[in-house]
Amino acid sequence: VDQDHTVTKRFVEKLANSGLRSTTQRQHVYTVLLETTDHPTAEDIFIRTKQTMPDISIATVYNCLDALVKCDLVRQVKINRGATRYCPNMREHCHFFCEECGKVYDVDLMAKGVRSLVRLPDGFTLTQAEVSLKGLCQFCASVTS
Ligand SMILES: [Zn+2]
Ligand SMILES: [Zn+2]
Secondary structure, three states: OHHHHHHHHHHHHHHHHOOOOOOHHHHHHHHHHHOOOOOOEHHHHHHHHHHHOOOOOHHHHHHHHHHHHHOOOOEEEOOOOOOOEEEOOOOOEEEEEEOOOOOEEEEEOOOOOHHHHOOOOOOOOOOOOOOEEEEOOHHHHHHHO
């Protein structure tokens, strides 16, 4: 109960900082995302959200996701040309895409983070760094080997 309360408070604050209102739908979509670790697409989120909020439309889900991204509660993950996926883990991490099952896993970075991997030309400012990895997850690797 306490944790729920903290999540809600942080949620309302984050939205307010970006000039956005906390709505039941936004909160619901965020809760659905927090319950996942598989980096769902907007469509996946729509299907899951509908289970407990049958009236919600896909347009509303997109609108909620936009708001959550704008206020830094959720980040977008783009892998190849596939549909945009969403990740509620805001710690610095990178994504591992399994070519066999199509799942996207969070992978922790070594202490220094992505910045330490690149040498930026003079005068460049980095605002975002992304590393994406591809291969086989532990489950798929054990089946094929
Ligand atoms: Zn896999
Ligand atoms: Zn992630």
